[in-house]
Amino acid sequence: MIIVIVHFTNGILRHKFQNITGQLYSVVRPEGDSVMFSCLHQMSIIAAEAAKKNTTKKANITAMWIYNGHYVMNRRRYFAKEGLLYVYHLKPMDSGVIMCRVDVSRKVIGSLKMKTSYLVGIYSICVIPPKPSMKVEYRSSMRLKNNLRYFPYLDDPVTMYWFKDDYCYMKRTGLVKFLPKTLFSRQTSPMDSGIWRCIVYSSSMDMVWTTSCNKVEVAKKKKLLPLVTGLFKKVTQMPEFQLLSRWSMLLIFTHIVALIRIWARGDFIL
Structure with missing residues (x-):
């Protein structure tokens, strides 16, 4: 050949x-x-x-x-x-x-x-x-196609692997699913950015094919400090807030920060 x-x-x-x-x-x-x-x-x-x-x-x-x-x-x-x-x-x-x-x-x-x-x-x-073919927001879901429907029928079943940046992606958790036609991932992170390739291997023919290639870019995590300061400014401008004592203000502020941290970890959705 x-x-x-x-x-x-x-x-x-x-x-x-x-x-x-x-x-x-x-x-x-x-x-x-x-x-x-x-x-x-x-x-x-x-x-x-x-x-x-x-x-x-x-x-x-x-x-x-x-x-x-x-x-x-x-x-x-x-x-x-x-x-x-x-x-x-x-x-x-x-x-x-x-x-x-x-x-x-x-x-x-x-x-x-x-x-x-x-x-x-x-x-x-x-x-x-040269540029990312797929842009994904932080903690959202992405779906990559493997184009196996175009692959011909062989005598033996082929084995499918997913590679990210030339490393085999073997992570099988609740967040990542290897479906027959696609790879589905939810709650993405910046670590998922890179070049994703679907590799097909035939043991009888001893051949390897690359059926799909995607360059994925996941947006970085938003910092909590601007979010907390903006929320604190809005709360302090409320007239009801002026009637509270300093200890009550501090207690409310710590509770707001704790809720934002729990939401950022993904334990629950506000």
């Missing part, structure tokens, strides 16, 4: 190429780069096998690319030709699963044709945006 990553600048092809050989099926690239996938080697193998089986009639071999469950059509940023797929100027929406399907059709009797399809390559691409 050969995947060639091409760098483009202002739509002009530069002479800098990065050739990647070996069993590489997961590509992680920053936003704005361009990438090219190839299944020409698999097409040549299938063509050789088809020629051995049929020496009299020549088979017609075509390659189709499937991107997140949809067939790739030539558009502004997508271009498919003869077993090659070009994706220009990557965007976060381009993250997902890419499959190459090779169709072999030949005439059997008269106008009767027989068509055989081969799934020769399953790839995944993860586009990392």
